[in-house]
Amino acid sequence: MSVERATMAFAGFMVMLSLLLTATVHHNFVWLTLFVGANLFQSAFTGFCPASMLMRKFGMKTEAEQAKANTH
Template identity: 50%
Template sequence: MSIDRMVLAFAGFMVLISLTLGIWVHPYWFALTAFVGLNMFQAAFTRFCPLAIFLKKLGVAPGKAFD
């Protein structure tokens, strides 16, 4: 699995977890959903993603988005 797919999977997982926590625990968890969305938006333009940098240091094969 490439870095690109791992970043997308992690972001999707975080959105689903934060939505679940926002519904069942406290609405403040929706802030995590907003943070993940904003991070994905800025990464689309700047190509800066902390998770991608971390995964690259671990030796995960890069994809086309985070060369």
């Protein structure tokens, strides 16, 4: 799995988790949903995403890196 796909999966998971927590634990967990959405929005313009940076540090490769490795 590439960093890009893992980031989308992680963001989707966090949105679902925060909505579940909002419905079952406390209504203030809705702020986590807002934070995830705002982070996705800003990363579309800036390219800065802390989750992606962590995934890269743990050794995940981007789609471009995976494509380059497959051509050699």
